[in-house]
Amino acid sequence: MKDYNKVRRFGSLILATVVAILTLSVMVHATQVITTPNAAFFSYSLAPGANSAPITPVANQSVLVMGTTTTFNFRGVGQVAMLHITGSFLEWTGLESISPSTITSGFSGVAGTHIVFLDFSHQVDIQVNTADTFRIHNGASATRTGNVTLIW
């Protein structure tokens, strides 16, 4: 009877340890997700002339959109602060990628309107896709890779 109690207690402690470990791991992950700021990171790899999927920025508040091209010989970086008015337009102001890095600003809901260049040779850019979305466009004659970060 004593042995049975010992085994029972040992089993209970193991089960309790498993539950505690599972609970802690869930809590660690949940805490990490909840405390991570509102920032999304997209990687792209676009064939010549291709567009990325449309991206919808959060509406009625400023969104920082910054992007890079990491393809060798064409590396660049650009950024804009963007405002999305649902169903109407996207509005932006920021800096083009270098060579030369000039101010880019405007507002539009028309597909294809240039927003900001992301590469050195000004062939990869972020464009208006619809009044509510933008896209990454590769206007170069070869594949370009890079990433875009949104902070809101």
Next chain:
Amino acid sequence: MELPVKNKRNARHVWLGLLLWTGLAAGLLVQAFGPHLKIQNNKFVIPPSLLSGEKEVHPDEMVARERRMQALSGILTLGSGLGLGFYYRQILFPRATLKGD
């Protein structure tokens, strides 16, 4: 007259245990089948497959959904875990319970 009251108490006790185990299982299931956005350098990484598709990507909604699921999973798991610890306190801490008695 005493027996039915005791039975009622036992039944309530069993139901509480079942509820706590169900809560823990639900929390773990939400965790297992949640959206699971990767986090890198303090940013949510949107799967590249989404960007190469045709469908609109809503990063704010994806992040909000991930947060909701994680909060739900955390509350269910932590609440049930603590509840189970209390529920089985007599088995887990037999001496402490005796002292308390």
